[in-house]
Amino acid sequence: MALAPSPPALPPNPALPLPWWGRAGRGALLGARARVRAVRAALRPPSQWSVGSWRGRPAQQQPEYPDKADLEDVLRTVGTFPPIVFAGEARTLEERLAEAAVGRAFLLQGGDCAESFKEFNANNIRDTFRVLLQMSVVLMFGGQMPVVKVGRMAGQFAKPRSDGFEERNGLKLPSYRGDNINGDAFNGESRLPDPHRMIRAYSQSAATLNLLRAFATGGYAAMQRVAQWNLDFTENSEQGDRYMELAHRVDEALGFMSAAGLPLDHPIMTTAEFWTSHECLLLPYEQALTREDSTTGLYYDCSAHFLWVGERTRQLDGAHVEFLRGIANPLGIKVSDKMDPAELVRLIDILNPENRAGRITIITRMGPENMRVKLPHLIRAVRGAGQIVTWVTDPMHGNTMKAPCGLKTRSFDRILMAAMGIGDCATTSQRGDLDIPYPLSIGRGCYHYTGDRGRGDITCRRTARGGYQPTRPSAASPLRSSPSPCAAARRASAFCNDIQTWCYNT
Template sequence: MSFYNLSPIQALPLATMMKHHRFKAHALVLTKKCRHLLNLGFENTTKQNLGPSHLANTETPSLHLHRHPRPEASHVKPRTANARRGHRALLCHRNPNPRAPLKKCDLNPSNLIVILFSKPTTMAISSTSNSLIPTKSLIPQTHSLVPSTKLRPGLRSKPVHAPSIVAVHAAEPAKNPVVSDKPKSQAQPPQPQPPTAVRTGKWTVESWKSKKALQLPEYPNQEDLDSVLRTLDAFPPIVFAGEARTLEERLGEAALGNAFLLQGGDCAESFKEFNANNIRDTFRILLQMSVVMMFGGQMPVIKVGRMAGQFAKPRSDPFEEKNGVKLPSYRGDNVNGDSFDEKSRIPDPQRMIRAYCQAAATLNLLRAFATGGYAAMQRVTQWNLDFTQHSEQGDRYRELANRVDEALGFMAAAGLTVDHPIMKTTEFWTSHECLLLPYEQSLTRLDSTSGLYYDCSAHMLWVGERTRQLDGAHVEFLRGVANPLGIKVSDKMDPNELVKLIEILNPQNKPGRITVITRMGAENMRVKLPHLIRAVRRAGQIVTWVSDPMHGNTIKAPCGLKTRPFDAIRAEVRAFFDVHEQEGSHPGGVHLEMTGQNVTECIGGSRTVTFDDLSSRYHTHCDPRLNASQSLELAFIIAERLRRSRMRSQQPLASVGL
């Protein structure tokens, strides 16, 4: 829809809003955005004139709207409940001389105007622009903003190039963990309005059974399966709903470019390699990577492990054949065994009990590491793994850690406290692919504090490339649980299909609810990702964009083992940042298959793992993983890109003396 199709109904100075007690909170929110508006730049802009005929009932002369070639959406949380619906609002800058350069004094609220539009429809500034005003508004629908205020006649306005402003429902604050009730099969949760015709029925914990379910094993004995599921029904939740809500809030910040997600861990956890040292080493390398990224990006890093539940794996072929023998494919240790014999490959429901116990034990140890002092920032110099200490990446990390240690020493000498819990603990969450639906259903609980259903097997779940069908069982199950959700997306994803899928899973457009995890390969990333970003932006949807540089770069080595070249992984990460810089959107995080062990599964890196080295320490049960040295090397690459983005964002502020 053209900008001219919207009818302006009121134009008011921001300073006037601030004097009105009812809307002062909203004005303060807009005032805080003033500094951010400068970061977007004003050179090479395109002017579009809104003539007096379009603003006749506002007694406001013509305004000039400045549009950056790569506009980006920005979302503002409302401060009151009645600000969650109503008119559209656009923040503009007022200046008698539209061609005059922007000055620091121009950021005064008296020079900013808020224009209200009466039609609750998507706004596009031009046919080629992707900037729009999304689905919820800053202004209540049933009231005019403040009593009418006349502007000086003949005054021309020059608006700051502002991103579209939209108020969204904030994620509910985390409450104390409450053990939730197990849902009854006949109980109905609160129902969101279905966004498309694909989802018209009410959701229940069992409604997925009426849909086509892919990638599920066929258990030979239904009675054994039912018995195991009843046992899981009675078990306590592994995670709590309040923790998942907190993660959703953090991911909402990443969607706005104010935080960065680091999600990593095993391709598939195994029963054989379950021990405390492996868990500790993976946790430790994630801590190291987060410090490197946080130091470079000067922003919080959200640490989410592919741990404490990442057992099941989808397979491209339901059967595997060797030497003329055909057996069911290995689907993860919570389904069957990886040994190539008939007994191991038969799906065994008892494995779900063992997977639950291992996930609970893993999370228990992770909680102890995160809150018991191991993750204290004062220990930053002690996190280096033995086999990385004398490598190039180990030396770089040691130098960075010493700088952090010096900063902490300065704080202590200046009398600033370093004993605050934030310095001695860290937030850490768990995630896995939502694949084995009977297991996920058995661990779904009704949260007594919110009245919503949560899958308490993990804080965050994602739907895979092979199971994200709009009318499929996995999407049906996930649309009813309130956990933060990820969507794995390859170069085969159609932009319109992605928009529909997001509508199904996030009809309320809550920030932090949806994380789009792209896995395409570097060249496909540069071609395909821009179309996905533009489609999501046109729909006004709030998502966190994350790169999975692993799955699009798997090759077969001459020895027959699967591997991933580090150079290809690095190229895809760089392409991810380049595309988001080009499109004016936020690179929100990375999703890695990695381990703290000294494995040789991915070739390349500064320590140069070769094809000949693969078989020496190839321990994965599924796909190849980055080892600790390669993971840390990638963290420094990401930190440098975050630092460059930060420096670019500060240049416009420096140019006006801020």
């Protein structure tokens, strides 16, 4: 399908800071971080807000628990648990995202559509982390800029539903809303919301993050291991060969650094910063894990470093926006082609009245055709209001189709088109790569597989004749390619652009 014509160039916005190519190197970078810290130091919790003030607003997508007393008992228990993440970590992530917001870093976010209790094991966590490491190396080497790595994991359980009930053969039951709420088996006992699932979700999230911390700081993420990150299923394939070509070039660079006397055992070379994220959906659970930071007096949702509000829950007067406006974590806003530009500006103003860089990430989820038509209007509105945000493309959602094998799938051709489409909306700048002083960030989708590995899911591969051949992936095969190219990392395209089309079961 032909894409719509590219929109006209957007006018520059002098109110926003220049991107990285218009700055004076490390000194300016440190100055930007200092400004972020100064703004945050002056922050106070919003007026007329409390951790429970959302309860006075209409709350969408919340389950109906049959035993309210049992629910309150579970929430009191969760409220006594230690935080999964810490306020200082969330503040550091905001600083990293502030660099991305002005074009000095690249944001990569990926993981399962929804985590499950059945698929929880160390190998799956390791493989997700490993693929994100692979992709970050490709983007960092090709784009010559830092990559902020955010996992959609250690808490991504809840699923928003278009209908609160599901009917099969005349039997109507509550919809499956994620393993932290109810079960996916179609029977009355499984579909009944159970608050005790929140305790199991907390335990699994804490265990997942514990393993991720070990991988990130225990030597697994060392740059000297780039070649060893390659997944087994890419061996003897063109994609694997291209990745190994990059790995050898990285090894050559490391060898030169060592010969020049630069230490390769420095933590910056042997460890990796890694952050967790999930949709802020189940509000009672999020409230139970919200803590006041003793050093700043601000409130942080300590269930994850980064949270986002979804397409179905971003009402301006809704409970989710009310809760999120009072927590100090960096936030994401999911935006489809249905978003009104004026509403987006108002929503950003509610969530980030101080207009601090790194606080807000706009996650666009619209097909490539809609992106060319709708996204420029959103960009103009945000820029016209002088709001500083990080623009991210989610090329997975909005590109769903049904393959001949009978499953909902996503063609990698269209994923690539969507990833490139946001760049085409931002590549006519008078200053260089981008027309706006934000990076083109790939989030939640250039790498994003749906977590149904343990339920007999089928992967569909496009054949030479244009059909789809079903194959069964292993638990260690979340994605069969390196990330796609984008405007912020054009030089990475030599390693990313020659890939097959793969579809994943939703």
